[in-house]
Amino acid sequence: MSANDKLRNPLKTARGLGSAKDGTHHFIVQRITAIALVFLSIYVLWLIVSLVGADYATVRAKVANPCHAVLLIAFLVSMFWHAQLGIQVIIEDYVHTPGLAVASQLAVRFVCVLAALASVLAVLRIALGS
Numbered sequence: 001m002s003a004n005d006k007l008r009n010p011l012k013t014a015r016g017l018g019s020a021k022d023g024t025h026h027f028i029v030q031r032i033t034a035i036a037l038v039f040l041s042i043y044v045l046w047l048i049v050s051l052v053g054a055d056y057a058t059v060r061a062k063v064a065n066p067c068h069a070v071l072l073i074a075f076l077v078s079m080f081w082h083a084q085l086g087i088q089v090i091i092e093d094y095v096h097t098p099g100l101a102v103a104s105q106l107a108v109r110f111v112c113v114l115a116a117l118a119s120v121l122a123v124l125r126i127a128l129g130s
Contacts (some may be wrong), residue, residue: 026085033082041074047072060126069127073120080116084109 047068051059062068087108095101 012104026089030082030089031087033078033085036074036078037082038080040071043071044075063123063126064129066127069123072123076119076123077116080112080119087112 049063051062054062063072088105091101091104091108095104
Protein backbone atom coordinates (compact mmCIF):
# COMPACT_ATOMS: atom_id res chain seq x y z
CA MET A 1 0.00 0.00 0.00
CA SER A 2 1.49 3.35 -1.03
CA ALA A 3 1.45 6.55 1.01
CA ASN A 4 -1.27 7.95 -1.29
CA ASP A 5 -3.59 5.02 -0.60
CA LYS A 6 -3.38 5.65 3.15
CA LEU A 7 -4.69 9.18 2.67
CA ARG A 8 -7.69 8.19 0.54
CA ASN A 9 -11.17 8.22 1.96
CA PRO A 10 -12.46 4.63 2.06
CA LEU A 11 -15.73 5.65 0.42
CA LYS A 12 -13.84 7.32 -2.40
CA THR A 13 -11.80 4.19 -2.95
CA ALA A 14 -14.91 2.03 -2.93
CA ARG A 15 -16.79 4.16 -5.44
CA GLY A 16 -13.81 5.23 -7.50
CA LEU A 17 -14.95 8.83 -7.22
CA GLY A 18 -13.13 11.91 -6.05
CA SER A 19 -14.62 15.29 -5.47
CA ALA A 20 -18.11 16.28 -6.49
CA LYS A 21 -16.73 16.82 -10.02
CA ASP A 22 -18.33 20.24 -10.15
CA GLY A 23 -15.71 22.68 -8.86
CA THR A 24 -13.95 23.17 -12.18
CA HIS A 25 -17.15 24.08 -13.99
CA HIS A 26 -18.05 26.59 -11.27
CA PHE A 27 -14.56 28.11 -11.43
CA ILE A 28 -14.63 28.41 -15.23
CA VAL A 29 -18.12 29.95 -15.35
CA GLN A 30 -17.16 32.46 -12.68
CA ARG A 31 -14.08 33.49 -14.67
CA ILE A 32 -16.04 33.73 -17.94
CA THR A 33 -18.67 35.98 -16.35
CA ALA A 34 -15.88 38.09 -14.82
CA ILE A 35 -14.25 38.60 -18.22
CA ALA A 36 -17.61 39.39 -19.82
CA LEU A 37 -18.34 41.88 -17.04
CA VAL A 38 -15.08 43.74 -17.65
CA PHE A 39 -16.13 44.63 -21.18
CA LEU A 40 -19.84 45.00 -20.47
CA SER A 41 -19.17 47.25 -17.46
CA ILE A 42 -17.04 49.56 -19.60
CA TYR A 43 -19.89 49.69 -22.12
CA VAL A 44 -22.52 50.40 -19.43
CA LEU A 45 -20.36 53.12 -17.87
CA TRP A 46 -19.91 54.70 -21.31
CA LEU A 47 -23.67 54.51 -21.90
CA ILE A 48 -24.45 56.12 -18.55
CA VAL A 49 -21.88 58.88 -19.03
CA SER A 50 -23.19 59.58 -22.54
CA LEU A 51 -26.71 59.97 -21.14
CA VAL A 52 -25.85 62.33 -18.28
CA GLY A 53 -28.09 65.36 -18.58
CA ALA A 54 -30.31 63.79 -21.23
CA ASP A 55 -34.07 63.95 -20.94
CA TYR A 56 -36.33 60.92 -20.37
CA ALA A 57 -37.26 60.52 -24.03
CA THR A 58 -33.61 60.47 -25.13
CA VAL A 59 -32.67 57.86 -22.53
CA ARG A 60 -35.66 55.73 -23.43
CA ALA A 61 -34.84 55.97 -27.16
CA LYS A 62 -31.22 55.02 -26.53
CA VAL A 63 -32.16 51.98 -24.40
CA ALA A 64 -34.80 50.98 -27.00
CA ASN A 65 -32.06 50.64 -29.62
CA PRO A 66 -31.75 46.86 -30.18
CA CYS A 67 -27.95 46.89 -29.87
CA HIS A 68 -28.05 48.74 -26.56
CA ALA A 69 -30.91 46.58 -25.26
CA VAL A 70 -29.06 43.34 -26.03
CA LEU A 71 -25.85 44.57 -24.42
CA LEU A 72 -27.72 45.79 -21.34
CA ILE A 73 -29.48 42.42 -21.00
CA ALA A 74 -26.14 40.62 -21.39
CA PHE A 75 -24.69 42.85 -18.67
CA LEU A 76 -27.60 42.17 -16.32
CA VAL A 77 -27.56 38.40 -16.81
CA SER A 78 -23.77 38.23 -16.42
CA MET A 79 -23.83 40.45 -13.35
CA PHE A 80 -26.48 38.49 -11.47
CA TRP A 81 -25.00 35.14 -12.50
CA HIS A 82 -21.53 36.23 -11.36
CA ALA A 83 -22.95 37.59 -8.10
CA GLN A 84 -24.79 34.34 -7.39
CA LEU A 85 -21.65 32.28 -8.04
CA GLY A 86 -19.54 34.52 -5.82
CA ILE A 87 -21.99 34.55 -2.93
CA GLN A 88 -22.36 30.77 -3.27
CA VAL A 89 -18.61 30.36 -2.69
CA ILE A 90 -18.74 32.69 0.32
CA ILE A 91 -21.59 30.70 1.86
CA GLU A 92 -19.80 27.41 1.20
CA ASP A 93 -16.63 28.72 2.84
CA TYR A 94 -18.04 30.53 5.86
CA VAL A 95 -21.46 29.08 6.77
CA HIS A 96 -20.89 25.81 8.62
CA THR A 97 -24.42 25.06 9.82
CA PRO A 98 -25.91 22.69 7.22
CA GLY A 99 -29.52 23.96 7.45
CA LEU A 100 -28.49 27.60 7.37
CA ALA A 101 -26.14 26.94 4.45
CA VAL A 102 -28.89 25.31 2.37
CA ALA A 103 -31.40 28.04 3.24
CA SER A 104 -28.85 30.72 2.38
CA GLN A 105 -28.00 29.08 -0.94
CA LEU A 106 -31.66 28.87 -1.87
CA ALA A 107 -32.32 32.46 -0.81
CA VAL A 108 -29.36 33.80 -2.79
CA ARG A 109 -30.31 31.87 -5.91
CA PHE A 110 -33.96 32.96 -5.62
CA VAL A 111 -33.07 36.64 -5.09
CA CYS A 112 -30.55 36.68 -7.95
CA VAL A 113 -32.93 35.00 -10.39
CA LEU A 114 -35.81 37.27 -9.37
CA ALA A 115 -33.68 40.41 -9.66
CA ALA A 116 -32.29 39.31 -13.03
CA LEU A 117 -35.77 38.59 -14.38
CA ALA A 118 -37.10 41.93 -13.15
CA SER A 119 -34.15 43.81 -14.66
CA VAL A 120 -34.36 42.03 -18.01
CA LEU A 121 -38.12 42.60 -18.09
CA ALA A 122 -37.57 46.33 -17.50
CA VAL A 123 -35.13 46.57 -20.40
CA LEU A 124 -37.43 44.52 -22.65
CA ARG A 125 -40.41 46.72 -21.84
CA ILE A 126 -38.42 49.78 -22.84
CA ALA A 127 -36.99 48.09 -25.94
CA LEU A 128 -40.35 46.80 -27.12
CA GLY A 129 -42.07 50.10 -26.41
CA SER A 130 -44.65 49.02 -23.88
